[in-house]
Amino acid sequence: MTLLDVQDLTITLATAEGPARAVRDLSFSLERGETLGIVGESGCGKSMTALALMSLLPERSNTEGKILLESEDLLRFSEKDLCNIRGNRMAMIFQEPMTSLNPVHTIGHQVMEPLRLHKGLDKDAAHAEALRLLDRVGIPNPKARIRNYPHQLSGGQRQRVMIALALSCGPDILIADEPTTALDVTIQDQILELIQNLVSEDGMALILISHDLGVISENTDKVLVMYGGSAVETGRTDKIFGELTHPYTLGLFAAMPKLGMGRNARLATIPGVVPDLMNLPAGCTFFDRCPLASDHCRDASPPVHVLNPDHAVACHNIDDARGKKSEELYL
Amino acid sequence: MSIFIAKRLLTLIATLIGASMVIFLVMEILPGDPALVILGVEATDEMVAALTKELGLDRPAPERYWTWISGLLQGEMGTSYAYKVPVWELVEGALWITIPLAIMSIILSIILALIIGLYAAAHHNKAGDVALMGFSQLGISVPNFWLALLLILLFSIQLRWFPAGGFPGWNEGFFVCIVALLLPAISLATVVGAILARITRSSVLEVYREDYVRTARSKGLSQRATLWLHVLRNALIPVLTVTGIQFSALLTGTVVVENVFHIPGLGSLVLKAINNRDTIVVENVVLLLATMVIMTNFVVDILYAVVDPRLKAHDI
Numbered sequence: 260m261t262l263l264d265v266q267d268l269t270i271t272l273a274t275a276e277g278p279a280r281a282v283r284d285l286s287f288s289l290e291r292g293e294t295l296g297i298v299g300e301s302g303c304g305k306s307m308t309a310l311a312l313m314s315l316l317p318e319r320s321n322t323e324g325k326i327l328l329e330s331e332d333l334l335r336f337s338e339k340d341l342c343n344i345r346g347n348r349m350a351m352i353f354q355e356p357m358t359s360l361n362p363v364h365t366i367g368h369q370v371m372e373p374l375r376l377h378k379g380l381d382k383d384a385a386h387a388e389a390l391r392l393l394d395r396v397g398i399p400n401p402k403a404r405i406r407n408y409p410h411q412l413s414g415g416q417r418q419r420v421m422i423a424l425a426l427s428c429g430p431d432i433l434i435a436d437e438p439t440t441a442l443d444v445t446i447q448d449q450i451l452e453l454i455q456n457l458v459s460e461d462g463m464a465l466i467l468i469s470h471d472l473g474v475i476s477e478n479t480d481k482v483l484v485m486y487g488g489s490a491v492e493t494g495r496t497d498k499i500f501g502e503l504t505h506p507y508t509l510g511l512f513a514a515m516p517k518l519g520m521g522r523n524a525r526l527a528t529i530p531g532v533v534p535d536l537m538n539l540p541a542g543c544t545f546f547d548r549c550p551l552a553s554d555h556c557r558d559a560s561p562p563v564h565v566l567n568p569d570h571a572v573a574c575h576n577i578d579d580a581r582g583k584k585s586e587e588l589y590l
Numbered sequence: 591m592s593i594f595i596a597k598r599l600l601t602l603i604a605t606l607i608g609a610s611m612v613i614f615l616v617m618e619i620l621p622g623d624p625a626l627v628i629l630g631v632e633a634t635d636e637m638v639a640a641l642t643k644e645l646g647l648d649r650p651a652p653e654r655y656w657t658w659i660s661g662l663l664q665g666e667m668g669t670s671y672a673y674k675v676p677v678w679e680l681v682e683g684a685l686w687i688t689i690p691l692a693i694m695s696i697i698l699s700i701i702l703a704l705i706i707g708l709y710a711a712a713h714h715n716k717a718g719d720v721a722l723m724g725f726s727q728l729g730i731s732v733p734n735f736w737l738a739l740l741l742i743l744l745f746s747i748q749l750r751w752f753p754a755g756g757f758p759g760w761n762e763g764f765f766v767c768i769v770a771l772l773l774p775a776i777s778l779a780t781v782v783g784a785i786l787a788r789i790t791r792s793s794v795l796e797v798y799r800e801d802y803v804r805t806a807r808s809k810g811l812s813q814r815a816t817l818w819l820h821v822l823r824n825a826l827i828p829v830l831t832v833t834g835i836q837f838s839a840l841l842t843g844t845v846v847v848e849n850v851f852h853i854p855g856l857g858s859l860v861l862k863a864i865n866n867r868d869t870i871v872v873e874n875v876v877l878l879l880a881t882m883v884i885m886t887n888f889v890v891d892i893l894y895a896v897v898d899p900r901l902k903a904h905d906i
């Protein structure tokens with residue numbers, strides 16, 4: 260049975276200026292132990308997708324479609340049942356380690372909380388388990404650290420605590436929303452490696468969100484490239500990186516620093532800015548920034564071309580795009 | 591923690607010294623000669639001079655200030671010019687009325703604030719929230735003496751549930767005294783409670799937007815559990831600050847409200863003493879009120895560090 264099957268997920272946020280379509284007709288699935296990467300520029304709806312999976316979207320929002328966790332639609336769950344899923348079968352690590360822990364509780368208390376809630380552990384058992392978890396995520400001297408408050412820890416250590424907290428109940432799915440974006444580059448790799456190791460040791464499925472194509476290519480089995488709230492390119496990681504096709508994915512690739520690149524080499528950029536969610540174009544959302552755009556791109560949403568069973572691209576000018584190198588499209 | 595307390599204690603002493611100087615200076619500048627007021631209009635110049643000398647008022651101001659302060663350090667408040675009894679005797683009885691009144695008022699206002707503030711935050715922008723915030727705006731705008739008069743009219747004169755004023759004295763029984771203080775306490779608590787309710791509401795709403803609240807929800811805690819376990823303690827920090835600040839407003843309020851209800855507390859005492867130009871009583875009572883305010887803020891500072899662990903780290 261597919262562990263997680265998301266079908267036609269559409270998220271509309273109520274804003275002061277009117278409804279904003281943050282995510283549109285997004286579909287993807289995840290098997291046990293599999294790692295899915297979601298990649299895209301800032302504001303393309305990655306966090307909204309993650310929060311929708313956890314049913315933690317802002318109150319003034321509307322979610323359509325289906326989020327099937329082992330065939331049960333989470334969107335039909337009662338709040339009480341969702342509380343039994345969150346932190347227990349599905350857990351999340353957030354983008355901002357500095358502010359994601361409660362400043363008035365010790366880290367021990369915060370790691371113990373889900374254990375007591377979902378596993379029904381008593382205080383002593385939860386304490387012992389929290390010590391084990393803190394040790395596992397590489398917090399030095401957990402016996403002393405367990406009594407620390409978040410402000411006494413560095414950003415990297417706080418993210419480790421968040422990981423301990425998220426893994427505490429052995430969830431089936433871990434969602435890591437840009438877990439390293441806010442951290443020092445030297446720590447980023449350590450944290451990613453830690454997540455990878457823990458996930459594979461426990462056989463968990465991972466949804467890794469990033470705006471860094473490099474991180475995604477190294478750490479995932481499957482990829483979902485998002486732009487303006489929808490999927491533009493999906494498939495198995497090796498297949499996609501073997502043949503990057505969508506003009507947007509090529510743009511992300513062109514904008515990525517590469518090995519052997521000179522220190523002063525200029526990185527290419529995708530011209531323009533992400534679309535305004537209030538007035539999304541009728542056709543392709545990438546239309547106004549796309550080097551291959553033609554007139555019908557503006558008017559009709561792009562068809563999905565299945566290049567092979569493990570690689571699909573949503574683009575009108577697929578024939579143009581195939582075989583193009585990123586440096587041919589972006590300078 | 592001990593450094594934290596020691597530092598606060600030093601500030602407290604410095605503030606008290608400053609306050610005593612200001613109070614003394616103000617009383618010096620205030621027009622009206624105590625000897626003249628005591629002796630009345632028919633007094634001769636010689637009689638006034640003799641009394642002035644007897645009261646020690648002919649000596650230079652710095653000397654008199656020092657006599658007052660050194661007396662206080664030895665536990666002596668001096669002797670009332672008007673009543674010729676030790677000031678402490680006048681103060682003691684009044685203190686046992688004003689302190690319970692202030693405590694009752696502050697407890698009432700905190701209870702009021704938490705109930706209203708939490709309810710309003712939980713029903714953000716719904717009818718209940720809008721109505722309560724409207725009432726609280728009204729509560730803030732109503733002067734406490736006017737509210738006191740309204741309460742007397744309604745509960746004492748119309749309904750006859752409460753005495754219209756006066757204080758039986760503690761030896762008449764605890765309950766009757768509390769009843770006698772209830773209307774004054776309500777008139778004092780309304781304004782402070784309304785202010786604190788608004789702070790509680792906005793603080794809770796603000797904390798709800800924090801990332802760690804989302805983390806708490808992602809663990810599987812229910813809305814309610816999140817409110818009690820993660821939101822409330824953080825939200826109380828600004829409420830605590832404002833409570834400390836409002837306490838001084840509340841004490842000032844007692845001066846007015848005690849007079850409306852004819853309650854012989856510090857407020858009534860100080861007003862009478864000012865009329866009598868009983869300078870030494872005024873100075874001591876005002877300094878006492880100032881001490882109470884400063885002590886409250888001292889306690890608030892310590893509570894602060896108890897609620898917010900980040901403060902302990904920054905206290906050096």
Ligand SMILES: Nc1ncnc2c1ncn2[C@@H]1O[C@H](COP(=O)(O)OP(=O)(O)OP(=O)(O)O)[C@@H](O)[C@H]1O
Nearest residue numbers: 272274281300301302303304305306307308317536
């Ligand atoms: N509370 C909100 N109300 C209205 N719009 C919002 C809200 N939060 C986010 N948005 C909008 O929804 C869109 C998607 O946001 P989201 O946070 O999912 O982006 P993201 O892909 O995670 O970006 P980043 O890489 O910066 O984290 C953005 O355009 C953002 O402006």
Ligand SMILES: [Mg+2]
Nearest residue numbers: 305306354436
């Ligand atoms: Mg995000």
